[in-house]
Amino acid sequence: MSDPDGVAIAYFIPEAELRSLLSEINRGPLYGTVEEEGRRSHFEKIAQDKIGDISVRGLPPVESAKAFLFPAKERVAVYPDTSAEPETGLSEDAPQIILGVRACDLLAIEMLDRILREGDFEDPFYALRRDRTILVSTDCIEPAATCFCNLVGGKPYPDGAYDLNLTPLAEGYLVAIGSQVGKEIVLERAHSFKEATAEQLRERDRIRSRTLDALERQNAEFKPSRPIEEVLTAANVEEKWLKLAAGCVECGGCSYVCPTCHCFVLYDQIVSGKVGRNERIKAWDSCFMGSFARMAGVGGVKTTPRPELANRFENRIRHKFEWFVDNIGRVGCVGCGRCSETCMGKRDIREVIKEIGD
Amino acid sequence: MPNPYAPRNAVLEEVIVETPTIRTFVVRPEEPMPFRAGQFVQLTVPGVGEAPFTPSSSPDEPERLEVTVLKTGRVTDILHELEAGAPLGIRGPYGKGYPIDKLEGNEVLVIGGGVGLAPLRSLLYVLFRDTSRYKRIAIRYGARAPEELLYRRLYDEWNQKEGVDFDVTVDVAANGWTGKVGVVTTLLAEPDFDVENGYVVSCGPGIMLRFVTFRCLEIGYKPAHIYLSMNRRMSCGVGRCGRCNIGPFYLCKDGPDMCYEKIKDYPNVF
Numbered sequence: 001m002s003d004p005d006g007v008a009i010a011y012f013i014p015e016a017e018l019r020s021l022l023s024e025i026n027r028g029p030l031y032g033t034v035e036e037e038g039r040r041s042h043f044e045k046i047a048q049d050k051i052g053d054i055s056v057r058g059l060p061p062v063e064s065a066k067a068f069l070f071p072a073k074e075r076v077a078v079y080p081d082t083s084a085e086p087e088t089g090l091s092e093d094a095p096q097i098i099l100g101v102r103a104c105d106l107l108a109i110e111m112l113d114r115i116l117r118e119g120d121f122e123d124p125f126y127a128l129r130r131d132r133t134i135l136v137s138t139d140c141i142e143p144a145a146t147c148f149c150n151l152v153g154g155k156p157y158p159d160g161a162y163d164l165n166l167t168p169l170a171e172g173y174l175v176a177i178g179s180q181v182g183k184e185i186v187l188e189r190a191h192s193f194k195e196a197t198a199e200q201l202r203e204r205d206r207i208r209s210r211t212l213d214a215l216e217r218q219n220a221e222f223k224p225s226r227p228i229e230e231v232l233t234a235a236n237v238e239e240k241w242l243k244l245a246a247g248c249v250e251c252g253g254c255s256y257v258c259p260t261c262h263c264f265v266l267y268d269q270i271v272s273g274k275v276g277r278n279e280r281i282k283a284w285d286s287c288f289m290g291s292f293a294r295m296a297g298v299g300g301v302k303t304t305p306r307p308e309l310a311n312r313f314e315n316r317i318r319h320k321f322e323w324f325v326d327n328i329g330r331v332g333c334v335g336c337g338r339c340s341e342t343c344m345g346k347r348d349i350r351e352v353i354k355e356i357g358d
Numbered sequence: 359m360p361n362p363y364a365p366r367n368a369v370l371e372e373v374i375v376e377t378p379t380i381r382t383f384v385v386r387p388e389e390p391m392p393f394r395a396g397q398f399v400q401l402t403v404p405g406v407g408e409a410p411f412t413p414s415s416s417p418d419e420p421e422r423l424e425v426t427v428l429k430t431g432r433v434t435d436i437l438h439e440l441e442a443g444a445p446l447g448i449r450g451p452y453g454k455g456y457p458i459d460k461l462e463g464n465e466v467l468v469i470g471g472g473v474g475l476a477p478l479r480s481l482l483y484v485l486f487r488d489t490s491r492y493k494r495i496a497i498r499y500g501a502r503a504p505e506e507l508l509y510r511r512l513y514d515e516w517n518q519k520e521g522v523d524f525d526v527t528v529d530v531a532a533n534g535w536t537g538k539v540g541v542v543t544t545l546l547a548e549p550d551f552d553v554e555n556g557y558v559v560s561c562g563p564g565i566m567l568r569f570v571t572f573r574c575l576e577i578g579y580k581p582a583h584i585y586l587s588m589n590r591r592m593s594c595g596v597g598r599c600g601r602c603n604i605g606p607f608y609l610c611k612d613g614p615d616m617c618y619e620k621i622k623d624y625p626n627v628f
Contacts (some may be wrong), residue, residue, distance in 0.1 A: 077364035079447055086361050119611075121596040124359040124412065262601030266363060266593045268407045276404040280363055285599070293601045295591045296409070296431020302564055305590065305604075305626040312627055315603070325608035 007177055009102030011186060012200055013174040019051050021192050025185055026097055028090060031068060033061045033100030036119050040144075043068075043100065050164035053339025056100045056138040057168050062149065064105040064259035065098050069129045070112065072256070077280040078271065080253075086124040090132040099136040103158040104149045104334040106137055108259030114328050115262055117139060125282070130238050136182055137162040141207055143215050146337030148350055150215040152228055154335050157208050165234060167204045197253050215319070220351035222355040223267055229331050231357040232322045245313035254339035254349075255316075260324075260332045263287055317352065362596050365402040366391075367448025368614070371422065372442050377506050380548065381438055382414065382426040382474055386449050391584060392547045394455035394589065395480040396615045400595050401425060402447030403440070409433040410452075412477035416478050421449075426476035451514040451597040451613050456481050456559060457585060465493040465552040466572065469570050471542050471562025472501050475508045477587050477614075478561050480515070489521040495552065497524040500542025500566075504528050504535040542566060543573045553578035561587035568628035571618055582619040 013021065022030065032054035046054060076086070090096055101109075113130065116123040139157035140147070141159040141171065149156060158165050163182035167174040174196050177183045186193055196204075224231050255261040265285040271277040285292060292312075297303040302334045306312045322333030333349070340348040385401065393399070395417050398412030402408040409431075415424035426487040429438040440446075458481075466485060470478045478497075485495050497516060502506045506525065517524045525545050527538040538544070542562070560570045560578055567586050574584055588609045591598040597611030609616065621627050 059465070077361065079365050079402070080367045080368070080445060082361070082364040087360060116598060119597065121362040121598075122359065123598060124361050127359065226574055262598060264593070265599060265601075268402065268405060270405045280365075282363065285593075285601070287600060293591050296434060298430060305564070305628075317605070318605075318625075323603075326606040 007183060007187070008195040009176065010196040010201060010204070010252050011175045012169075012172055012196045013160070013193050014176055017192045018166075018173055019054075020096070021049050021185075021189060022054075023048055024189070025321060028094035028190050029096045030268065031065075031096065031098045032056075033058075041100070043098070054099060054351060056166060057141060059142055059144045060102045060104070061100060061141055061337065062341070063257060064108060064338065065101045066105075066112070066259050068096060068098050069109065069133065070116070070126055071260065072123060073281060073283040075279050075316045076266070076282045078280055079280070082342075086128060088125055088128045090158060092132060095132040095134050095253060096129075097134045097136060100137075101137040101138055101162070102336075103137065103156060103251055103335040104147075104154055105259050106135065106158050106161040107154055107334045108336075109135070111324075111330070111332065111334075118309065134163045134185075135161070137165045138168045139165070139208060139209055142340075143217065143218070143338070144322075146340045146348070147215060147335065148219045149335035149336055150212065150220065151219055151223060152331055152333050152335040154217060155208075156211040158220070169200060169203050169207070174200055180351070193297050218251050219350065222354050222356055228321060228333075228353060231353060239358055240356070241314040242310035243307075244302075244317070244355060245280070245309050246289070246307060247343070247347050249344050249358075250288050250290070250309060250312075251344050253290045253342040254346065255286035255288060257338040259319075259334060259336060260337075263292075273295060280307060307319065317356070321353070329357065362449070362561070365400070365408065368446040370440055370444040370446050373428055373440070374424075374506055377425060379429050379506070380423050380426060380508060381429070381506075382476075382608050383437065384424045385425060385446060385448060386421070389568045390442055391423065391451060392420040393398075393417055393423075393449065394453035395458065395484045396452045396455035396477065397451035398477075398589070398595075398610075398614060399423065399425070399448050399450035399452070400592075401437075402449075403433050403436050404445055406436050408449075408489070410589065410595065410614075412589065413586070414476040414479040417480060417485070418487075421482050423449060425475065426479075428473040431563050444605065445518060450595060454612065456484075456615050457557075457617075458484060461485070461557050461559075463493070465556035466495050467551055467556055467558045467574075468495065468497045469546075469558060469560040470499045470508075470561075471560075471570070472498070472506065472568035474560075474562030474587070475499055476561075476564070477507065477589065478559065480616060481559060486519060486522075487513045489519055491557075492521065493552065496517075496540060497522065498524045498545040499524070500528065500540075500562075501526075503532065504513040504533050504537075515566075527625070528569065532561065541569070543569050544576060545579070546573050549577045551577070553567075558584045560585070561585070561589070564628045571628075580619070581622055582617060584618040585615050586618055586621075587613075587615045
């Protein structure tokens, strides 16, 4: 089975071959998921001699891949006399490789692409990083207890948007090609790959439906009575927002871990040790913070349109599940469940949506 | 790839003291910055930060922008200390601007509150290019006190224009004020406006916009004919940083002048 260029729908690569392939193609920074005893996997910068430490078989990583494309904090200008070219530290011939990205995070990156690249003003920092990144995704074989991609139009395995996707099998990986870059990597090292056998493809299908079944089971109790994008428009929740926000301590953690949250603030400061040179920093921000939309103003004037937690909670939930749909055609939640894991108030987003719908 | 976050160099050419708390800053960008009335710029006080302002000058003068600023916060406090010759930064223009096309052939009611008259002034310059294109241009303005009235030097000139009438009120009279007293909506008490076809364009503090909107609806204006200049906190100016939204709209990108019909059913409008 192959496409017109002679590219098979999937290849097989043994475990050891994948490691040597990675060390061969890696010219820029390589980030991969690693697991430590008793902890969830997380992304780490992988040195050339540590490629063996990468593991993609466990639970999804604690953080999404957002920060590799949209760092928590970066300098976006030095002025006066701003230099024209945005600086990202990545060069064209040494792209960064991110290995272990899950389907939910790819979906989020597709949304960030639309939000940050389309329209009158492209975010050049995001765009440059995005163009200098190779995304190697993996199927989830074991969802976390908080995962619910199946409730928000996702699946535990990717559906495009990757350069290469790996499905972990017992003895190695099935590799699917998702882009020209991915195709070149495979075709230039054809000796490392074998066309997947029918039995291997069946094994992939079995793994995928097993994971999907697990998700269906663990989320059955949270399934809203109607499609999630209709829940908010159909529900009359005006009086319920404060109750829904119960436990929220306004830490903003949910925004920072969310793979689709893109709000930021720009602030200026003097470049350290250089009087007369100033820099502008772009840093993640959270709509839960009372200061987020606060304007300048004297006492007695209402200086923020959302002074109460209930206002901000409504804004966040409706933005994710209603206004994302208006603006880019799908809910702004990919079901990664990281907000539920992070929440200091132990609030599970699935419960919030369920309560709104009930 | 152009960098939308980087300021361009500009120079503060002149400072005009308008009131004890409001000054007009004449800014000359390195390159002319063509803008449509109602669009805004992000003005940088170097090393301190930036804040969004809609120029109060005419779009016919893109090489020299006036911004009229109330001293009321971290950036504006320092801006008010600056003197002619000071270096500044500027980027923009952003937003859509006033719906000039819709106003043509109709009566236009311009309602300003406090420093909110500043963004409306650039609209007035566009309307004044040829007042015969509008059925009538009615300007209604209110400030807290007589000494807070903005652009007092211009009122007579505006009033004398063909097809233009200007009325003003203050919340609290003082200093020998002999004019009207009351909030700006009192100027809409006995309306002789064409509420059927006319348009309202208003700018001012949130609370004033709220009462102006409700009063205009009460006297018969359609929500689709009320435009509010919503100048909220903005950081990026290009619809990405998230803080200026009303529902799915970003005021920086979709406004800052928003048709009330579009936003009226979303939370926290005022």
